[in-house]
Amino acid sequence: MKRHYHYKIILFLVAIFLTNITLISQKPPKTQEELAAYMKDLQRKSDSMLNAMKKKGAEKEKNKKDITSSSKKQTSGTSESTTLPELDSVKVKSLPKKTLSPAELKSYLNNLYSQLCTKLPPGAVSSAKSIAAKLNNDPAKLESAALMGWQNGADDEALLLITKAATESNDGLLLANTGGLLDIFGWSEKAIPVLRTLVSQAPKNVIALNNLGQAYTALGMLDSAMYYFSRCLSLSSQHPEANSTAGYIELKRGNKEKAQAYFENSIRGSFNLAAYVGFATIYKNNKDKLKIAHLIEPKVKRPEYFNQFKYKPSRQCTNVSEAETVRAKFDAYKKMLQAETRKFDMLMKEAEQAMGKNWAEEFNKKTMEAVMKGESYMRPFQVMGSILSAEAELGYRKDMSDLEKFNMENRAQYSQLETEYKAAYERMMKSGPHDCAKENELKNKYLEQFAQLNVEWQSRNMLVENKYIDDLLYWCYFSATDLNDYRHRFYFWVKNYLYKVSGLSQIKILEPCKETEPGEIEEPVPAELKEFDCPAELEIGFAVGKLTMNCEKFSFKAGELIIFKFENQFKGKRQTTISLGGGVGFDATEKIGSVKAGFSTGMDMSAYLTFDGWGNLTDGGMSYAANAGIGVDFSAGERIKFKRNLGYMGAETGWRFGINSGLNFTTPGDLKEKPESR
Numbered sequence: 001m002k003r004h005y006h007y008k009i010i011l012f013l014v015a016i017f018l019t020n021i022t023l024i025s026q027k028p029p030k031t032q033e034e035l036a037a038y039m040k041d042l043q044r045k046s047d048s049m050l051n052a053m054k055k056k057g058a059e060k061e062k063n064k065k066d067i068t069s070s071s072k073k074q075t076s077g078t079s080e081s082t083t084l085p086e087l088d089s090v091k092v093k094s095l096p097k098k099t100l101s102p103a104e105l106k107s108y109l110n111n112l113y114s115q116l117c118t119k120l121p122p123g124a125v126s127s128a129k130s131i132a133a134k135l136n137n138d139p140a141k142l143e144s145a146a147l148m149g150w151q152n153g154a155d156d157e158a159l160l161l162i163t164k165a166a167t168e169s170n171d172g173l174l175l176a177n178t179g180g181l182l183d184i185f186g187w188s189e190k191a192i193p194v195l196r197t198l199v200s201q202a203p204k205n206v207i208a209l210n211n212l213g214q215a216y217t218a219l220g221m222l223d224s225a226m227y228y229f230s231r232c233l234s235l236s237s238q239h240p241e242a243n244s245t246a247g248y249i250e251l252k253r254g255n256k257e258k259a260q261a262y263f264e265n266s267i268r269g270s271f272n273l274a275a276y277v278g279f280a281t282i283y284k285n286n287k288d289k290l291k292i293a294h295l296i297e298p299k300v301k302r303p304e305y306f307n308q309f310k311y312k313p314s315r316q317c318t319n320v321s322e323a324e325t326v327r328a329k330f331d332a333y334k335k336m337l338q339a340e341t342r343k344f345d346m347l348m349k350e351a352e353q354a355m356g357k358n359w360a361e362e363f364n365k366k367t368m369e370a371v372m373k374g375e376s377y378m379r380p381f382q383v384m385g386s387i388l389s390a391e392a393e394l395g396y397r398k399d400m401s402d403l404e405k406f407n408m409e410n411r412a413q414y415s416q417l418e419t420e421y422k423a424a425y426e427r428m429m430k431s432g433p434h435d436c437a438k439e440n441e442l443k444n445k446y447l448e449q450f451a452q453l454n455v456e457w458q459s460r461n462m463l464v465e466n467k468y469i470d471d472l473l474y475w476c477y478f479s480a481t482d483l484n485d486y487r488h489r490f491y492f493w494v495k496n497y498l499y500k501v502s503g504l505s506q507i508k509i510l511e512p513c514k515e516t517e518p519g520e521i522e523e524p525v526p527a528e529l530k531e532f533d534c535p536a537e538l539e540i541g542f543a544v545g546k547l548t549m550n551c552e553k554f555s556f557k558a559g560e561l562i563i564f565k566f567e568n569q570f571k572g573k574r575q576t577t578i579s580l581g582g583g584v585g586f587d588a589t590e591k592i593g594s595v596k597a598g599f600s601t602g603m604d605m606s607a608y609l610t611f612d613g614w615g616n617l618t619d620g621g622m623s624y625a626a627n628a629g630i631g632v633d634f635s636a637g638e639r640i641k642f643k644r645n646l647g648y649m650g651a652e653t654g655w656r657f658g659i660n661s662g663l664n665f666t667t668p669g670d671l672k673e674k675p676e677s678r
Helices: 005-026 032-062 066-072 089-093 102-119 122-134 139-151 155-167 172-184 188-201 206-218 222-235 240-252 256-269 273-282 293-299 320-355 359-372 382-402 404-430 436-479 483-504
Strands: 538-541 545-549 553-558 561-569 576-587 590-592 595-611 617-634 648-658 662-666
Touching: 089 188, 102 155, 102 188, 122 139, 122 155, 139 155, 139 172, 155 172, 172 188, 172 206, 188 206, 206 222, 206 240, 222 240, 240 256, 240 273, 256 273, 256 293, 293 382, 320 436, 320 483, 382 404, 382 436, 404 436, 436 483
Parallel strands: none
Antiparallel strands: 538 545, 538 590, 545 553, 553 561, 561 576, 576 595, 590 595, 595 617, 617 648, 648 662
């Protein structure tokens, strides 16, 4: 039940700090210089507010009598720092030697009330007597008025009203509260006789036992205090205040393990800043262990604000046969993620606009004004929520930082695997006749490895995302300054989650190779009119050379005695062949589209080199060819029928030997008439 002016300052600065640290976490400065400037400005504002509060408090204290001021400065210290009061021998000697009887207690309280009326400010005394008269000196009503006055900063009136109520009743709770307020307002030596008498009559009154322990602590009688705290905790093991002050006593004695146990039990019972500060004192050099979520979480039952499990990454492709299905599902999944991310981004921006540009400064100003007026300036559980929000965020960022090395190694392995697959695929394509079964087997082998790396990468990262998202979304409601601030924080973390999931959503898909079955080849339709296979085809001979170009290849032949040939294929294996050799020939043919006419003859022997589409040498060797032809040629599928006596006659013979392709022959034949096309 410790509440003092300095305690208010602590809470105020905690609110200021946690509000601004939230800004830092969501909008971090880009450089160290910006961060230093931001923190300097924050410190300046905090110092200004603190000085204003101290000045206001000093003015208030100055208007009171010296005896009152000095008495209110006497506290147990458990709410302000880790330093406990030293033994006050003068006040200890003033304590009654025996426990008072009920009659003696009543007389003691009447005398105490009279003393307070002479020592407290006349205005407060007059106000308290007026209130008591209006309430007909009803003990229950006087007690309620006293507690209300205490909550609203009317300390003197509260003390007079609660003492007056105690003179009119022997109710145990009323007497326990009387002793508690006397201790809070610095009259601990006056509280002890009341509480000790009550405990003798009601040994299981937990409130009285705790208040008595707090009063002994204020006088520096730590052994007596621990005796009553032990009795209190035997009846209520998680009593927040008894555990907290007992923790400070053990901390002063050097028993950190015992102190930690008391602080943890205090927070388990109910979060309080005094216990948290004591707990933090133990771990001031080890921030990683300064965590209290595990003490509070067991009593928390979260509603489902956001179902993160419906956004889990799409499944991987492990076989070419499922490529089409996986691609369709993945495309739909990415489209859904993008839509969700845009939706929450818009909601976050709307909340940010509702907050305004200077919302943090305005909050700090309103908080200081409320403190100066003695009004409530923090939302319920805001300090606890801010601590747990910060704890969750720091844990999240640390775990993500710890994953950086793994992520880099995993993605490097993935990139290396892609390089390995491309090399293996190229070797297979150059090794000989194409085989779809072998190609698919190779693709499936690498698909499984790609999938394994992606799944491991996704699962490790999603484990961290899902570990913290519930805490980040739940506690931001309590830590927020108002509803708009809460909405902004909530949408920020949802958007961050969806953004991370989207980045992790990667799959590797390799299209299957399909063999063309004989039955799948389109049979030519017997019709007079048929589209040409290639809409553009050109062949021109110029005595010592020849140029050929169509949809499949481009070739050029030139020279007399020394002959140079160049051919580049546009389809199939996309090979380029260069040859150089000797021979003779004459070519005066021309071909446009499907019509070829003229005369040609020749013979040559050449050495050749063949390169694939990537510029790699794939074959080389020697070739020999001889040819002759004369007449007019019409390719199959011509649109117009010609007479039979128009035709083209020709023949070609030769051989070709390649290092990789082996020996191939062109069947020789005599000049003969080409059959009429139908």
